[in-house]
Amino acid sequence: MRTEKKTEKIFRRQNHAPRFAKMVRAVIAGTIAFAVLPVPADFSGNAALIASAASGEESGQTEGGKSSGEKVTLRIANWEEYIDEGDWDEEEAIELEDEENTVILGENSMVEDFEEWYLGTYGIEVNVEYSTFGTNEDLYNQLTLGNDFDLVCPSEYMFMKLIAEDRLQPLSEEFFDEENEENYYIRGVSDYIRNIFDTNTINGEPWSRYAAGYMWGTTGIVYNPEEITKEEASHWAILADPKYRGQVTIKDNVRDSYFAALGILNEDELLDPEFLSSPDRLEQIAEVMNRTDEETVAAAEDILKQMKENAYSFESDSGKADMVTGKVLANYQWSGDAVYTLDQAEIDDYYLAYAVPEECTNIWFDGWVMLKDGIDGNAAKQQAAEAFINFMSRPDNVVRNMYYIGYTSVIAGGDSDIIYAYADWCYGAEEDAEDTFEYPVGFFFSGDDSDPDYVITAESDQADRQLFAQYPPRDVLERAVVMQYFDQENNQRINQMWVNVRCFDLATLSWQDWAKIGAGVVILLAAVLIFLKRDDIFRKR
């Protein structure tokens, strides 16, 4: 039965029918609008008439709600494929075994549901303009070019950058009021995550003043357990291991690659028994993994050059497919995409595993932040933005998003046990399963690893697979550190190092290569010479 659930889950992610249906709907709506609008336009260009016709249509739509006349427009930007878009089939309904036997079914898109919920709860009509971005840098460039968004969801280093540049609007005090029933975020966020958001600071201000988490995870290695042992995959060094030349992929961005390089560089220090047993090990790892002095960067450059020689590819997306099709044996991956890769491979009965290096791992977040320019002191807008974060943090919506995206939400559920029930629904073994083990997830859900309420009985292989990737156990989180946002000078040094790594290094050419190049040049010159002197060569005698 468990595999059946799995297949359903995988099916959803591949199912593009909903989007097609949406497209058809959009086209029909567009055609109708096109057919209707030109009619008033024929009246010698009376713009006022068109405007009144359009607004009349809008107010007609809202008669159902208790509209108070004001209307808020909320401009949101999120990652692609990073929110539930609804249109689930009936048989996709998730029947949870929580106290109330909740059934989760995404009928409409999350955005539509939010607009309806907001109108019903606050009596204010909100119009969400939802757009997506592909990389943090794309988003940042868009923010630089114009005032386009009110609420965005970048990764932690990008919101740290935005905080440092004083471009974010702090979350209101009301948002942190745990008494308010509607404040799903603060009531439901995992204590573990909340602590990280409270203690990590930039320019003396904690993240939590500006940012509310959305999804989170670790970084590690997806590997093929038939070719690579767990022990090998559990060290950053595998990414530079000549034994696996052309068999590993590395992330094509400087931060992730630099982190891996530092992991290799500091392996001895990080695995030193004394270091491992020290009481402030986590702080020390954070210090080691955030070094940016010239010496460290230079040493990392050498390691990265070695990794470049060794790797199959630097990838930002293709690694998942190359892993599933068996082109590579190991893949440096974020835990969310690791789950996706493992799911995909499972369809072909190909079993992969996920390991988090023994030395340390980079814990990452995507979080909601409000733009100062966008909100612009508009209290109604800020309220809507914060309500959106809360709506996304409502336990049933968390499950919908997690099911659709496959990543792990920062929300543990608070009073509600729906999210834990969902984890159990995904990974709990069937009662007749033979080879099972107890997997405690209390560290995330209640802050206490030995909490008997949060132990999933899963099939044994889940210790290295999706469950492990989605809810890392305590020992992984005890070596999971945040990679800080570096200041201008250090950033520039690391970026320059990255350019050096990726450029062509003339020093790597052997004398054979030089000989080949020399021969090529000679042949080319000879050809040109023959062409220029053709009159002498082919002159008829």
Next chain:
Amino acid sequence: MKMKNIRFSRKQLCIPYALFLFCFVILPLAVIVYYAFTDGSGRFTLANLLSFFSNGNTIGTLCYSLVIAAAVTLVCLLIAYPVAYILARSGLKRGPVTLMLFIMPMWINFTLRLTALKEILTVLEGNLSLHPFLNTVIAMTYDFLPFMILPLYTTLLQLDESLLEAASDLGAGPAAVFFRVTLPLSMPGIISGITMTFLPAMTNYVILDMIYNSTYIMGSLIGSYFNIYDWNNGSMISLILFAVICIITLITGKGERNNAENRGAIL
């Protein structure tokens, strides 16, 4: 409603084109030059220029791009010339159809073509990452070949048959006819073919990304600087690339002009 008859003078007709040239050629170039010679805070500096030429890695990438572009252009030329010659001169009954077959891959989206090529190369080589340079040249040749064939085909098709006959009548062997008449007369085609393949081969880094060549060429270097919001260094490298292309165009253009003069003298 009856349209009034409006007449434009020649000068007035030029205005939209002049505006276009100003907005989309002159102005962007001026912006690039401005960024290339200033630092982050807008002060004049030569640091961007110096840092490019004082770093062995970036110079290495310039050389690497030049070598890749030269190899791709040469391979394209060697494949395309015989093809274009046969299509244009040998009186094939289905010449245009055959030409179309060569051009047709261009109508298919290039990411699809490259993905297919990637799979084929994987089967042939076992592991793509072992021959990044070779793979890049193969992929780029595959992609740019039509741009080399088309101009060659057009020039060879327009070749005046009587000149070739005259050369044979005056006693030139086939080799002499080819090297002394056909080849010089097809120089314009060769040169436009070279400019159409050499230039993109230095900058089209999407192909490198897709074929898993993790070494930067000039295009990827520019992209990487823009990615980290370093418009100044990115613009400087664009400018350097621009200069390199200008030099190459000047050289080939000059060769062509000399050639034209020579040909005049011979005829």
